[in-house]
Amino acid sequence: MTVPFPAASRKDWHAAARALKPEALAFIDGGYRPARSGATFATVNPATGTILADVAACGEADADEAVAAARRAFAAGHWSSAAPAARKAVLLRLAELIEADADAFALLETLDMGKPIRDSLSIDLPAAVRCLRWFAEAIDKLYDEIAPTRGGTLAMVRRAPVGVVAAIVPWNFPLVTAMTKIAPALAAGNSVVLKPSELSPLSAVRLGRLASEAGLPDGVLNVLPGIGPEAGRALALHEQVAALAFTGSTAVGKLLMTYAGQSNMKKVSLECGGKSANIVLADCPDIDRAVEAAAMGAFQNQGQICNAGTRLVLERPIRDAFLERLAALAKTFVPGDPLLPETRFGAMASAAHAARVRGYIAKGEQEGAIRLTGEGPAAPGLSPDTCIRPTVFRGVDNSMTIAREEIFGPVLSVIDAKDMDEAIDIANASPYGLAAAIWTRDLAKALDAERRLDTGFVWINTLRVGDITVPFGGVKASGSGRDKSLHAFDNVTHRKSVWVDLSASS
Ligand code: NAD
Numbered sequence: 001m002t003v004p005f006p007a008a009s010r011k012d013w014h015a016a017a018r019a020l021k022p023e024a025l026a027f028i029d030g031g032y033r034p035a036r037s038g039a040t041f042a043t044v045n046p047a048t049g050t051i052l053a054d055v056a057a058c059g060e061a062d063a064d065e066a067v068a069a070a071r072r073a074f075a076a077g078h079w080s081s082a083a084p085a086a087r088k089a090v091l092l093r094l095a096e097l098i099e100a101d102a103d104a105f106a107l108l109e110t111l112d113m114g115k116p117i118r119d120s121l122s123i124d125l126p127a128a129v130r131c132l133r134w135f136a137e138a139i140d141k142l143y144d145e146i147a148p149t150r151g152g153t154l155a156m157v158r159r160a161p162v163g164v165v166a167a168i169v170p171w172n173f174p175l176v177t178a179m180t181k182i183a184p185a186l187a188a189g190n191s192v193v194l195k196p197s198e199l200s201p202l203s204a205v206r207l208g209r210l211a212s213e214a215g216l217p218d219g220v221l222n223v224l225p226g227i228g229p230e231a232g233r234a235l236a237l238h239e240q241v242a243a244l245a246f247t248g249s250t251a252v253g254k255l256l257m258t259y260a261g262q263s264n265m266k267k268v269s270l271e272c273g274g275k276s277a278n279i280v281l282a283d284c285p286d287i288d289r290a291v292e293a294a295a296m297g298a299f300q301n302q303g304q305i306c307n308a309g310t311r312l313v314l315e316r317p318i319r320d321a322f323l324e325r326l327a328a329l330a331k332t333f334v335p336g337d338p339l340l341p342e343t344r345f346g347a348m349a350s351a352a353h354a355a356r357v358r359g360y361i362a363k364g365e366q367e368g369a370i371r372l373t374g375e376g377p378a379a380p381g382l383s384p385d386t387c388i389r390p391t392v393f394r395g396v397d398n399s400m401t402i403a404r405e406e407i408f409g410p411v412l413s414v415i416d417a418k419d420m421d422e423a424i425d426i427a428n429a430s431p432y433g434l435a436a437a438i439w440t441r442d443l444a445k446a447l448d449a450e451r452r453l454d455t456g457f458v459w460i461n462t463l464r465v466g467d468i469t470v471p472f473g474g475v476k477a478s479g480s481g482r483d484k485s486l487h488a489f490d491n492v493t494h495r496k497s498v499w500v501d502l503s504a505s506s
Helices: 013-019 060-076 084-100 102-113 117-139 174-187 202-214 228-236 250-262 287-303 316-330 351-366 420-428 443-452 486-492
Strands: 026-028 031-033 040-045 050-056 153-161 164-168 191-195 221-223 243-247 267-271 277-280 311-315 391-394 411-417 435-439 457-460 493-501
Touching: 013 102, 026 060, 026 202, 040 102, 050 202, 060 164, 060 191, 060 221, 060 228, 084 102, 084 117, 084 174, 084 202, 102 117, 102 174, 102 202, 117 174, 164 174, 164 228, 174 191, 174 202, 174 243, 174 486, 191 228, 202 221, 228 250, 243 250, 243 486, 250 267, 277 287, 277 420, 287 316, 287 411, 287 435, 311 316, 311 420, 316 391, 316 411, 351 411, 411 420, 420 435, 420 443, 435 443, 443 457, 486 493
Parallel strands: 164 191, 164 243, 191 221, 243 267, 277 311, 277 435, 311 411, 391 411, 435 457
Antiparallel strands: 026 031, 026 221, 040 050, 153 493
């Protein structure tokens, strides 16, 4: 469903962009400061190629200071031991401040990673604020447990904060993903060091100031911009970090597991890559909806979505009619200047990433897939370096590179299946296990498929919908751990057992 673009937001976003002065420093122990080394990295607007800001490139020394500040704040107890209702009040104030500053945050998301301003305003900002409010509201409604032990004893099972959580996040939904990690962590009483992606650090850096204004004690939320193998690695290897909450690529997720093993065996929750199958059977109840969902599910956010339905598995009798409609729809996703309110398809997040995606498109052609869409001139207002049109390949075999590897761009691989069994085999023949969809009017068949699909999420007669109330995460190389819902507290808390011998007390 497309969320209506807020009428009040039809302003001159180019003028707003010129007026915006992004913060570009690290936020540690309640204040902004440069990296100790003085190093910076440029964050670039991918739609134009211009530098937005030179951002503090934090390294090990900065990670040490941020973690020490977080640890001090945790030990001081002003946050970690506060009544959950008191933490809730501060986090709700933070949600209000973000909402009041939504235009600036939306602009930063669009400038930093190229997504259309209408998406930043109607998808990213509401999702980030809703996530924060949801976890704030949840925390004073959770009860601990008393175990059924014998008389004369009291055994409590308490959900305790782990201490310092390092949240390491990617660039495709910068603020939303950061919030998915930090909202449950903060609500549960932890201190956090947030490491945004080097491609999109600006919204996270701005968040630091608002957190202080909302009343978060110094050191409880720290923001550490920097390059992954430097700032991120230093956090992941840190002996005082108790949990890593990660969203990003499978390759880096694997590294984080080794870093945890090389250091203090910190808790690691991973939300990694995907190659989700979207299976449409011949008895699909609504082909028009399925076509629209297949296109949105592959091309929204320029295809840079972990759970995108990038393998479309079509049962043969409907294949040709489905593809005809899909190709026509794909051509309506016209790339354009992300700052124009009417633009629905923006820039790829960086020129380097776009080059990687083009490499996959070339590989698809080399390996014999048939390209149905994706050609066209560069769009006005968009750098040709980061402009890629939605590309549909038919005739894809599940063994081809474009069916096996995560492309993370607007490339849809269409695979034929003779029946549901073959479709499920295709869906499961992937190193990834994030999500899958099946479209059929036969509920028994759909539920049978659900049991056989080896993924963390299954959609039936829909695609890529979700809600903060529903856990999200994968299996296999898509990771472990669950974001969203009360289950997300498991990533950032541990169960502490407390045994009291009542006979010993007078
Ligand atoms: P990435 O793995 O390259 O980077 C993610 C984060 O890890 C960044 O902050 C980066 O700086 C940091 N990092 C990089 N190397 C590191 C290292 N050696 N040590 C510690 N930190 C390091 O991913 P990306 O390119 O930013 O994002 C795209 C990937 O994210 C895709 O694979 C996508 O599927 C995945 N993703 C998954 C989900 C999900 O919920 N499953 C959601 C969004 C994106």
